[in-house]
Amino acid sequence: MLSEIEQVLPSEIEKRSFEIITEELKEMGKILCPETELIVKRCIHTSADFEYADSLVFTEGVVEKAKDAIRRGVPIITDTQMGKAGINKKRLAEYGSEVLCFMSDEDVAEMAKKNGTTRAVASMDKAAALGREAIFAVGNAPTALVRLYELIKEGKINPELIIAVPVGFVNVVQSKELILSLEDTPSIVARGRKGGSNIAACICNALLYQM
């Protein structure tokens, strides 16, 4: 059985994976847009799920805008510790940027309890209260996306980018469509039910790795 293991140098594993993904996309007849293909391929690399070739939606010029924001040191705010763990913080720090996640903060738990919301909603409110430019990477909670939509509509925030890729069954599809309905907010959205903290992190990394 060990003989069936392909001998690939550690440093070559990722390269070989991307070659396989590229070959299979070609066999499927999928043609990706050059601006966004590295992000799509990295999502497939992270999930082994080729549905991302169809489900990912990018607003116009979003990749350049996102890279500009990172270069200006704009922080990434995530809705899970897993998302935070997965983002390459060393690379991000090279641009003076960082990842923030307020989900485990005590004041967030208290605010959520007091207001009868999810902690994700309270953590978005906490982020808004910072009054800073921000990139939001939401991989878990559709309630976070709904709150971001409300905050934008109320003129309280104006995100540099929303990565809208929560996963699940309750309000996930709808919350992503809400974000896509925002005409002036750059976004990267995985339409449908699929996504996750790992996808949110990998999209951030895909942006970083092409800078």
Added chain:
Amino acid sequence: MLSEIEQVLPSEIEKRSFEIITEELKEMGKILCPETELIVKRCIHTSADFEYADSLVFTEGVVEKAKDAIRRGVPIITDTQMGKAGINKKRLAEYGSEVLCFMSDEDVAEMAKKNGTTRAVASMDKAAALGREAIFAVGNAPTALVRLYELIKEGKINPELIIAVPVGFVNVVQSKELILSLEDTPSIVARGRKGGSNIAACICNALLYQM
């Protein structure tokens, strides 16, 4: 658009999600084994991917064996910081157990470089050198699974459980089959290319939440 958001209490979101999953599995005619269905459903909950109803393979009695090991305080060793971040460490601590991840350790990086292996391999060697009972939760690196297989065949370790759910394109399928070929090692395996750190973490949590 906001009117399309279903009103669900924060405390009810997970319950509602599992109801939808249960309904849709029924519509698909999938019948799950009572011992393992909570794990399968939580993997679907984490990924929105119903393929896990078919791809997850459990060795006999593995759920009870895994719960026994956790109750004895056996630690979970993961191959990613993301997996570690996703496991409910508070619940685990109630049993005197913990999550260990050696991937960012300096000695692991050095050993990997010296031996020309992945860091995942070096981190499995470090785990083996502890000489402790262990549950392995591998969500990223097939090379970690290959090394665990070798260590078991060499009689150097005898894991309480291997959660074998790496994701990807290079040796992922083969490495999982290697683990399944081990007759005396309890395992939970996601056959095929799919899996991930999030799936590894969610299987650990699914075990904890039924204890």
